[in-house]
Amino acid sequence: DTAVSQTPKYLVTQMGNDKSIKCEQNLGHDTMYWYKQDSKKFLKIMFSYNNKELIINETVPNRFSPKSPDKAHLNLHINSLELGDSAVYFCASSQEGGLNQPQHFGDGTRLSIL
Amino acid sequence: DAKTTQPTSMDCAEGRAANLPCNHSTISGNEYVYWYRQIHSQGPQYIIHGLKNNETNEMASLIITEDRKSSTLILPHATLRDTAVYYCIVRTRGSQGNLIFGKGTKLSVKP
Numbered sequence: 001d002t003a004v005s006q007t008p009k010y011l012v013t014q015m016g017n018d019k020s021i022k023c024e025q026n027l028g029h030d031t032m033y034w035y036k037q038d039s040k041k042f043l044k045i046m047f048s049y050n051n052k053e054l055i056i057n058e059t060v061p062n063r064f065s066p067k068s069p070d071k072a073h074l075n076l077h078i079n080s081l082e083l084g085d086s087a088v089y090f091c092a093s094s095q096e097g098g099l100n101q102p103q104h105f106g107d108g109t110r111l112s113i114l
Numbered sequence: 115d116a117k118t119t120q121p122t123s124m125d126c127a128e129g130r131a132a133n134l135p136c137n138h139s140t141i142s143g144n145e146y147v148y149w150y151r152q153i154h155s156q157g158p159q160y161i162i163h164g165l166k167n168n169e170t171n172e173m174a175s176l177i178i179t180e181d182r183k184s185s186t187l188i189l190p191h192a193t194l195r196d197t198a199v200y201y202c203i204v205r206t207r208g209s210q211g212n213l214i215f216g217k218g219t220k221l222s223v224k225p
Contacts, residue, residue: 004157033212041199043158043215090157099146099205100165103213105157 003027004106006091012112015083021076021109023091031055032074033092033103034066043090049074050096078111086113118202123220126196132189134219136202139183146205147178148213149187151198151221158201158215161187192223 004025013019025032034046047066048055054066063079074093078085088110092103119137126132138147148163162169162176164185169176175188189196201218205211 043213045212045214048212099144099207099211100163102148102160102163104160107157
């Protein structure tokens with residue numbers, strides 16, 4: 001059983017398109033996150049959601065919007081894709097988002113913009 | 115935010131213990147030390163975390179010094195599959211509990 005699953009695993013698309021990445025967790029966690037890993041391999045937080053409420057939003061362009069239909073899902077919508085959006089996007093989840101609760105990650109979605 | 119310092123890379127012989135050091139001299143009393151690893155092309159994998167006391171689980175042991183300014187992750191019997199980048203992270207309220215990843219230590223386990 002995969003705890004945190006993302007789809008698709010690979011996404012190749014053209015500049016200017018709109019795309020979505022889905023994330024589901026079956027751990028019963030109530031906080032979910034999106035991270036971005038760029039070509040230099042730095043992992044950075046983008047968003048987190050707790051009980052359908054956005055609680056963190058780093059300096060991410062508003063072309064990126066997280067949407068949570070329920071506690072087990074946090075999807076990432078990206079509008080007007082740009083070349084610089086090429087990266088690996090990781091979804092994660094944790095219980096309550098507290099300092100003593102580890103985050104568990106999915107295997108990533110590799111986004112390539114042509 | 116408490117920052118961490120790790121060696122860029124380390125080698126370890128297969129079957130031997132791998133000891134990965136981390137300095138976090140600015141850590142505050144209520145901040146946790148977390149260890150994750152990332153095996154090539156996979157998502158970060160949680161290993162272990164601790165506050166003050168030493169911790170052990172099925173994957174590793176975490177030794178935190180008494181002053182909490184440094185810690186060591188111990189993989190007791192390294193295998194080739196343990197080759198990965200290992201991240202030591204101090205999780206703080208200032209970063210709203212988010213994981214702030216640095217460059218980590220590239221551990222190469224060799225036969």
